[in-house]
Amino acid sequence: MSHEEEWKGWPSFGLCLGRTLRAVRKKRGLTQDDLAALTGLARNTISNIERNLGNSDTPADPQLSTLYRLARALDVPPAVLLPAGGEPVADICPPSDLGLHLEPFRDAYVLHGQLPRYESEVAREIRPGQPRHAIEGEGTASE
Template sequence: MHLRSYGYAFGVRLKKLRLMRELTQEELATKSGLSRNMIVNYERNLSREEKPANPTLDRIYRLAQALQVPVAVLLPCATTAVTDKCQPEETKNLAIDVTWPLTEDDTAPFSPAEVDGDSRLDNHRMPGKPGSTRPAIRHFDVALSTHHNRHQRTPRPHA
């Protein structure tokens, strides 16, 4: 996975949100309980080891709370399946629209091949991909079965 591309998109989104709220880096640091240097590093996609920024969940949630946005707005590719590299479009628009699962396959157990590293997404027709059609949305309640310890998917009516 090309983590640097996701770190870059996270930094761009963070900066856009900070500027949208008309906050300085220092003000965002104070509101979130993080240091100004940490905000700078996230926006620049840097860490002390010259690796991509890699904020913890605690820090991501603190930033979302300080900016008063859903956490998904901060996360690049939060509304699509994760790919090896974050696409540049993920830095352009902050709007999110999340509906999951889209198909029964989204909540299905992994096959042995998928567990061994083959991606189900290679053959999965994702919305927005060339040649795909958006599948009908079905909602599923996922619960653990006590006697088989496997997921059971029960379709539920649309709300």
């Protein structure tokens, strides 16, 4: 398989990444400038990722460190930003991956009688198969 064939599906993953980043940023009430200040990235970098634009009219392909900086600033696990983060890589990004389901990450979670994993005023019980991170009104994503 040639290098070109290997990456034919990447634009769809870049599109999913950009849409997810934009949705999470907006749900957090942040502008691109706000997120740039929190991450130390250029606002243009964030804009390009959200629009799936890379260098020379190629799809966005951010470095892993960039994704971790964004996840940290947005207070979500990095997998929330990754298209189909918990699934084997398909030829194209699954359309269902554009649906998001996030809750604030710093809430406490009680996992089947265990102690809470994160400190917060409110603890919720997480049942098997229930996503831990949810943005209300945006559908659900697989864990």
